[in-house]
Amino acid sequence: MSPRSASANEELRRRSRERLLQATVELVDERGYEATTLADIACRAGSARGLISYYFPGKRQLLQSAVHRLMHRSLQAGLERGDEPVGRDAGRELLARAIDAVLGLARDFPTLMRTHMAGILTAEGFIQCPEQQRLAYLLRETMVRYGSADPDADYQMLRALLMGSVVAALIPGVPMPLPRLRAELFQRYGLDWDMGVPPGEEPPGGTSADRSP
Numbered sequence: 001m002s003p004r005s006a007s008a009n010e011e012l013r014r015r016s017r018e019r020l021l022q023a024t025v026e027l028v029d030e031r032g033y034e035a036t037t038l039a040d041i042a043c044r045a046g047s048a049r050g051l052i053s054y055y056f057p058g059k060r061q062l063l064q065s066a067v068h069r070l071m072h073r074s075l076q077a078g079l080e081r082g083d084e085p086v087g088r089d090a091g092r093e094l095l096a097r098a099i100d101a102v103l104g105l106a107r108d109f110p111t112l113m114r115t116h117m118a119g120i121l122t123a124e125g126f127i128q129c130p131e132q133q134r135l136a137y138l139l140r141e142t143m144v145r146y147g148s149a150d151p152d153a154d155y156q157m158l159r160a161l162l163m164g165s166v167v168a169a170l171i172p173g174v175p176m177p178l179p180r181l182r183a184e185l186f187q188r189y190g191l192d193w194d195m196g197v198p199p200g201e202e203p204p205g206g207t208s209a210d211r212s213p
Contacts, residue, residue: 017055019045021131024066029112033063033119060119061127067116068131070109075101075138081197091146092189096196098142099185102162103178104197106169114170117163146189161185180204 023044027036038059042049056062078101085093106113120126140155148154165185168176183203186193193203 016045016047016051018069020047020052020055020062021066021069024062025070025109025112028063028066028115029109032111033059033115038062060122061129063116064119064127065129065131067112068129068135070112071102071105072131072135072138074105075135077101078104078197079138079142089195092191093195094142095146095189096186096191098139098158099162099182099189099191100196103165103169103182103185106166107178110170113166114172117167117170120163161188177204 020041023041024036027040027044031040036059038052039049041062042052052062056065075098078097079094081097084090126132136155136159139158140151143151143154143158146154162185165176165181169178169181179199182199183193185191186195186203
């Protein structure tokens, strides 16, 4: 049997890493962070335990990469939902889709996202990884399409506002309603309530944004 090519080996490594990231998302969402071990993740992924250390320094870094992967995949799916928006409101529609995609993660994966945000606020901080870079690229490109004159700065503000909204939605005991958080973000960016994926109810206060960027 001839040895595998370098490209074949690279593809195998990519798939192995992807399985570990997916297994982490599934298990932490099911069991919580403390109850999920690296051995559990390796078993769910069908990988050797030692392979995790080859890709990631530790469990916290693995979790952040896994959540960033989930976020950029959800964001990509949200941006590509339905028809490609055209016309003068295309950029506003894409931003609305992006906001709804990220807020939707707080609704659909509360345990996972709460754990992720808590980890970012600890000493480990914000970890740079390929998944985070892909997420950053998609958010920045959304701001470009929106018409931002300074997409680098505006992307960072959007990221901060989205992270703050997710935290606010997941505070135990005193969560902010997602429709209210959505309304605040839509008003800030001049987005109409029926853009993106509206939650099927009137905006809080019965108002909608009508500004253009």
